[in-house]
Amino acid sequence: MLTLDSAELAYGAIKAVKGVSLEVRTGEVVTIIGANGAGKSTLLKGIVGLEPLSGGKLLINGVDCSRVPAHRRVGLGVALSPEGRGVFPDQTVYENLLLGAFSIRSDADRVARLVEREYKRFPRLKERAQQMAGTLSGGEQQMLAISRALMSEPKLLLLDEPSLGLAPLIIADIFKSIAALRDSGLTILLVEQMANQALAVADRAYVLETGLITLQGTGAQLLKDPAVRAAYLGTH
Structure with missing residues (x-):
């Protein structure tokens, strides 16, 4: 690959x-x-x-x-979950996930399915969906960084x-x-x-x-x- x-x-x-x-x-x-x-x-x-x-x-x-x-x-x-997590602190968890899906944003149903998939992967993200990413704990931010990268459905993470x-x-x-x-x-x-x-x-x-x-x-x-x-x- x-x-x-x-x-x-x-x-x-x-x-x-x-x-x-x-x-x-x-x-x-x-x-x-x-x-x-x-x-x-x-x-x-x-x-x-x-x-x-x-x-x-x-x-x-x-x-x-x-x-x-x-x-x-x-x-x-190809998608990257960067060192230091790099979440957008003044955007919500949900908005960070949407930014990860920017390349497929025209397919709203697909994006919605992917958001639910990531909420299932990391239930804490669903609990914090409307919380600003900058207020999350380090572990929660790491979960968000990984999920955001996965929102583009990469073949290589x-x-x-x-x-x-x-x-x-x-x-x-x-x-x-x-x-x-x-x-x-x-x-x-x-x-x-x-x-x-x-x-x-x-x-x-x-x-x-x-x-x-x-x-x-x-x-x-x-x-x-x-x-x-x-x-x-x-x-x-």
Whole structure:
């Protein structure tokens, strides 16, 4: 579904992503782990089109989309739940969901069905439907960010640090939701610092260090890898 071929992204003269090649196959969960500043969020922004590639190629279902703008990538089936959640604080929960469905807004019945689907996925959102998103708890905002991304019915969901700043019980709920999305057949690319949980839910995984892929394998393989355990799991 997604192929990066020697992809590069830069901020001015600073290369944040240095020739990354990876693939995400239909129906699998792929996790990218790495320390702060490794280039993980920049890489996701490059995939969704919020940052331009400075080199290499990006293919969606075999079609070169390296220069396709972000709004057209949504139409091709790519959606991002961003780091820090990025909800619209002065809009209600319901209005945030409608904004996620902007690309299909002309089909009111479809949008209404999708809103109800997300309320069923996260009942708390239905309870808070008319509440301003900026007044939600961190966990509720994360639920909203994921649901907003799902409103466009993506084929590929990009999740950027969904556990960031959340309490352990809420993190467990978020990962249960990710596992349920995986079981429904959705293709997911997950960037996450909670390496234990991320690798446990992943079919395959990559380690990104200072803009470079340094290790790859199945989630189970990397969970057992001594270097990964020492660097990211706090064990030797």
